[in-house]
Amino acid sequence: MFSKVIVANRGAVAARVLRALNELGIKSVAVYSEADAGAPYLAMATETYAIGPASARESYLNQDVILDVVRKSHADALHPGYGFLSENAEFAQRVSDAGVCFIGPSPRWIAAMGHKTKARELAATYGMPMSQGSDVLAAEPEAIVAAARKIGFPVLVKPAGGGGGIGMLPAKDETQLIEAVERARSMASRGFGNPEVYLERLLEKPRHIEFQVLADRHGNAVHLHERDCSTQRRNQKVIEEAPAPAVARSEIQAVGDEIARIMREMGYDNIGTVEMLRGADGSFNFLEMNTRLQVEHGVTEAVTGVDLVHAQIRSAAGERLTDMLPSTIGLRGHAIQARVYAEDPKNFYPSPGKLSVFRPPVEQDVRVDTGYAEGRDVTPHYDPMIAKVIAHAGTRDAAIDKLAAALEAFEIQGVKNNIPAVLAILRSEQFRAGEVHTGLIPEVLAKKR
Amino acid sequence: MSLDPLLSEYEARRAKALAGGGEDKYAKRTAAGALNARERLARLLDKDSFIESGLFGTSGVYPEQADETPTDGKIAGYGKIDGRDVAVVVNDFTVKGASTSATNGKKVAHMKRTATERGMPLVVIGESTGARLPDAMGSRGMGQLLGNDITQFRRTRESPMAAAALGPSFGSSTWLVCCSDFSVMQKGATVAVSSPRLVSMALGEKVSAEELGGWRLHAEITGLVDQVVDREDDVFDAIHKFLSYMPSHHNEAPPDAPVPAGSGAEMDKVFSILPESRTQVYDMRRVVRAVVDKDTMFELKPRFGRSALTALARLGGKSVGIVANNPLHRGGALDADACRKIVDFLVLCDSFNVPLVILVDTPGFQVGTDAERAGAPGKIMNFMNAMTLVTVPRISVIVRKSYGRAYVCMGGGRHSDDIAAWPTAEVSFMSPEFATKIVHGVGVGEPGFEEAFRHIRQGADVWGLASVYAAQAVIRPEHTRDYLIRMLDVYKLRMTRGVGQHLMRTWPTSY
Numbered sequence: 001m002f003s004k005v006i007v008a009n010r011g012a013v014a015a016r017v018l019r020a021l022n023e024l025g026i027k028s029v030a031v032y033s034e035a036d037a038g039a040p041y042l043a044m045a046t047e048t049y050a051i052g053p054a055s056a057r058e059s060y061l062n063q064d065v066i067l068d069v070v071r072k073s074h075a076d077a078l079h080p081g082y083g084f085l086s087e088n089a090e091f092a093q094r095v096s097d098a099g100v101c102f103i104g105p106s107p108r109w110i111a112a113m114g115h116k117t118k119a120r121e122l123a124a125t126y127g128m129p130m131s132q133g134s135d136v137l138a139a140e141p142e143a144i145v146a147a148a149r150k151i152g153f154p155v156l157v158k159p160a161g162g163g164g165g166i167g168m169l170p171a172k173d174e175t176q177l178i179e180a181v182e183r184a185r186s187m188a189s190r191g192f193g194n195p196e197v198y199l200e201r202l203l204e205k206p207r208h209i210e211f212q213v214l215a216d217r218h219g220n221a222v223h224l225h226e227r228d229c230s231t232q233r234r235n236q237k238v239i240e241e242a243p244a245p246a247v248a249r250s251e252i253q254a255v256g257d258e259i260a261r262i263m264r265e266m267g268y269d270n271i272g273t274v275e276m277l278r279g280a281d282g283s284f285n286f287l288e289m290n291t292r293l294q295v296e297h298g299v300t301e302a303v304t305g306v307d308l309v310h311a312q313i314r315s316a317a318g319e320r321l322t323d324m325l326p327s328t329i330g331l332r333g334h335a336i337q338a339r340v341y342a343e344d345p346k347n348f349y350p351s352p353g354k355l356s357v358f359r360p361p362v363e364q365d366v367r368v369d370t371g372y373a374e375g376r377d378v379t380p381h382y383d384p385m386i387a388k389v390i391a392h393a394g395t396r397d398a399a400i401d402k403l404a405a406a407l408e409a410f411e412i413q414g415v416k417n418n419i420p421a422v423l424a425i426l427r428s429e430q431f432r433a434g435e436v437h438t439g440l441i442p443e444v445l446a447k448k449r
Numbered sequence: 450m451s452l453d454p455l456l457s458e459y460e461a462r463r464a465k466a467l468a469g470g471g472e473d474k475y476a477k478r479t480a481a482g483a484l485n486a487r488e489r490l491a492r493l494l495d496k497d498s499f500i501e502s503g504l505f506g507t508s509g510v511y512p513e514q515a516d517e518t519p520t521d522g523k524i525a526g527y528g529k530i531d532g533r534d535v536a537v538v539v540n541d542f543t544v545k546g547a548s549t550s551a552t553n554g555k556k557v558a559h560m561k562r563t564a565t566e567r568g569m570p571l572v573v574i575g576e577s578t579g580a581r582l583p584d585a586m587g588s589r590g591m592g593q594l595l596g597n598d599i600t601q602f603r604r605t606r607e608s609p610m611a612a613a614a615l616g617p618s619f620g621s622s623t624w625l626v627c628c629s630d631f632s633v634m635q636k637g638a639t640v641a642v643s644s645p646r647l648v649s650m651a652l653g654e655k656v657s658a659e660e661l662g663g664w665r666l667h668a669e670i671t672g673l674v675d676q677v678v679d680r681e682d683d684v685f686d687a688i689h690k691f692l693s694y695m696p697s698h699h700n701e702a703p704p705d706a707p708v709p710a711g712s713g714a715e716m717d718k719v720f721s722i723l724p725e726s727r728t729q730v731y732d733m734r735r736v737v738r739a740v741v742d743k744d745t746m747f748e749l750k751p752r753f754g755r756s757a758l759t760a761l762a763r764l765g766g767k768s769v770g771i772v773a774n775n776p777l778h779r780g781g782a783l784d785a786d787a788c789r790k791i792v793d794f795l796v797l798c799d800s801f802n803v804p805l806v807i808l809v810d811t812p813g814f815q816v817g818t819d820a821e822r823a824g825a826p827g828k829i830m831n832f833m834n835a836m837t838l839v840t841v842p843r844i845s846v847i848v849r850k851s852y853g854r855a856y857v858c859m860g861g862g863r864h865s866d867d868i869a870a871w872p873t874a875e876v877s878f879m880s881p882e883f884a885t886k887i888v889h890g891v892g893v894g895e896p897g898f899e900e901a902f903r904h905i906r907q908g909a910d911v912w913g914l915a916s917v918y919a920a921q922a923v924i925r926p927e928h929t930r931d932y933l934i935r936m937l938d939v940y941k942l943r944m945t946r947g948v949g950q951h952l953m954r955t956w957p958t959s960y
Binding site for chain 1: 728729730776778779
């Protein structure tokens with residue numbers, strides 16, 4: 001096991017990993033930018049290091065500065081959290097080259113899954129279920145039209161090198177295709193420095209259902225069931241739950257088992273999430289794989305009783321899955337998480353400012369993960385998520401009620417936040433009935449107006 | 450008394466003038482991969498055809514600057530391109546950034562005047578920092594230097610004008626790009642009112658040259674530039690090619706050229722370019738390339754308003770202007786930019802006696818809030834008005850769709866001398882999906898839609914148009930080229946030897 005681990009992240013995930021390290025009796029190193037000096041979770045770390053200005057590019061994304069802390073602190077492992085450098089293969093390699101364990105999969109997996117069309121190709125060779133998609137599109141308009149005709153309309157144009165739903169544009173027929181491709185290319189080029197785009201069949205009212213996987217360095221891999229993250233705004237998740245509502249368990253189980261088999265055959269070797277889109281026709285289609293801990297991991301922890309961060313760290317340290325997981329991974333009740341963002345609940349624009357009041361709810365079976373405390377500033381430098389609230393109960397209805405009650409009790413002043421919007425979703429008939437899909441939020445909010 | 454000293458002074462002054470900003474500056478540009486002004490001149494003109502005007506001009510504001518201002522930064526004169534006379538101005542950036550001042554202003558004005566009055570094209574090769582300072586500073590500077598020549602930017606299109614922007618082209622070089630008939634820009638050049646430096650001083654707005662006036666902006670958003678090229682050499686090729694389609698002046702027809710071997714060879718396959726379904730798209734450029742003389746399609750503003758296609762070309766060795774819809778973009782629906790682009794082109798062709806060929810496949814004008822906000826109705830009426838003012842021969846071919854007001858703008862009714870339609874043509878007031886809903890009250894997917902839709906579609910077929918003589922011919926697609934060549938000959942302007950009335954010669958140079 002490791003003796004000292006550096007947590008190369010901030011906010012809620014830094015707090016989460018530091019807690020796990022303390023529980024495992026491992027010394028911890030936290031880093032912070034100027035904007036995060038004095039953040040509450042820093043007190044949980046054995047040592048802390050300042051890593052520069054607020055701008056993420058100069059601090060949390062600055063590989064040289066972080067590697068410098070790795071050397072200075074004599075840590076023997078690094079946990080990247082999620083976001084920032086967590087899916088940067090070059091960084092993972094540099095960490096390994098420095099003789100330090102990168103707590104995540106081997107860099108080759110990060111690289112393989114980071115490029116969307118290459119990840120699709122790779123997954124397809126192992127028999128991953130997926131919708132029709134194209135290769136990276138050629139420049140000639142006629143080749144683009146031919147690729148789309150092969151898939152059939154409507155199609156979605158997606159950047160090959162990106163994520164976070166940025167630069168994805170639909171084309172409902174041929175007349176919209178070339179403009180959509182060109183706009184997506186220019187957005188991808190500006191957003192990710194890579195203008196490559198490809199096409200996928202656009203599913204009608206799709207659901208985002210993802211599978212948590214865990215693997216070790218000894219060729220073992222399992223899945224820990226699914227999470228339904230369909231409730232999104234602008235392709236970013238807002239509400240996540242497990243198990244997925246209104247889908248037969250046998251159907252989910254079959255897909256999960258297939259994914260675990262593929263992970264074993266590929267030789268995947270740490271934590272990961274396989275994201276799938278489920279069409280209205282019931283088909284599951286590979287979307288992408290995230291090679292890191294997921295923001296919504298707490299939902300899975302609640303229903304399986306498995307501490308995913310412990311397991312991730314232990315797997316990276318060379319332990320076997322059989323030594324850290326129960327022989328069968330059960331599902332207990334229903335868990336649901338809301339992401340609380342400092343943003344305008346109507347137009348979703350970020351709303352930075354000082355948290356003059358910030359009092360998370362304290363209730364039985366409600367977990368709040370946050371990196372903030374009353375009096376702290378929400379700066380425009382980072383993701384505007386300020387907390388995750390996870391409710392766990394025997395049934396989906398009870399879990400929704402519990403989450404709604406907890407959100408109502410959450411006192412926040414000084415920044416606008418999305419709690420009113422989340423409550424509107426939780427209370428909508430469609431959500432209650434489990435009729436979730438990725439377009440639900442705009443639908444519900446439009447009705448409300 | 451010997452005249453030798455006078456001759457040696459002449460030679461010394463000549464050498465000094467030809468040296469421009471000096472060896473060092475020239476060498477630096479060469480190292481950076483940019484041609485120098487006299488190299489550009491050599492590249493532009495036929496060998497040894499240049500005769501210079503104003504070699505010994507220098508600063509007209511500060512006589513003491515004579516040494517620093519050879520040619521006053523702008524080289525002017527006359528030469529030939531493909532054996533035809535042109536007037537030319539090439540800016541020399543090594544001399545005070547080719548900034549505009551008194552003497553060079555007079556030189557440019559004289560070139561423009563000669564080109565206009567004696568009937569030859571004017572070519573200006575730009576790269577400039579704008580007005581020269583402090584020459585133009587203060588009320589005295591303004592009064593002396595600006596606005597004393599009302600023809601400086603007057604465009605009445607007596608003879609064609611081509612302009613190039615190479616490198617930073619602020620001030621005059623940008624103005625000339627905007628009032629030319631053809632403008633070409635090298636990637637990396639900047640076409641803008643003022644420099645990023647001045648913009649950041651004036652507005653505190655930090656902006657890169659590319660954002661402020663780069664090629665993408667002008668090729669895709671403003672449409673102010675007709676062509677963008679990668680290499681400097683391509684700039685001169687583009688100007689040569691443009692002028693090859695143009696007469697020297699508006700009182701003659703454009704020159705003929707030999708018909709290249711292989712022209713028309715693709716006509717057998719032209720019909721297969723059309724996709725099977727009417728909802729599918731294709732690239733109209735392929736149809737144009739097949740129809741016109743081999744390798745003569747010269748597209749203007751290819752990245753702007755792309756649901757329209759405008760290109761100079763030749764048919765049977767004669768210059769033609771092609772106006773077409775390109776279904777590849779928005780299904781060929783015309784937006785405000787597409788209208789601007791077509792109007793620009795109609796003005797060019799009509800002003801210089803270039804007959805028009807119109808290839809139609811459009812579902813109509815773009816509708817919706819975006820279109821209205823872009824002032825689409827005004828742009829559509831400019832287009833409509835321009836079509837009524839065209840005086841050169843024009844033949845239109847309805848390839849597939851032709852709907853609504855766009856049917857008229859694209860040469861429908863008497864807005865063409867002759868209309869031919871392919872058997873695939875469909876003409877109606879609105880697209881059959883909507884018409885079915887409005888006429889029969891059933892929408893897509895509702896019971897009875899298919900039958901009602903078939904009925905509406907049938908009413909839109911080519912035979913209705915032919916039976917009321919609104920199409921003068923229905924032709925097989927593979928006969929299109931031969932038909933056009935023949936009809937352009939039938940409708941040629943015999944009484945004026947190919948010269949039109951130029952009713953739009955004073956229309957704006959951009960809209």
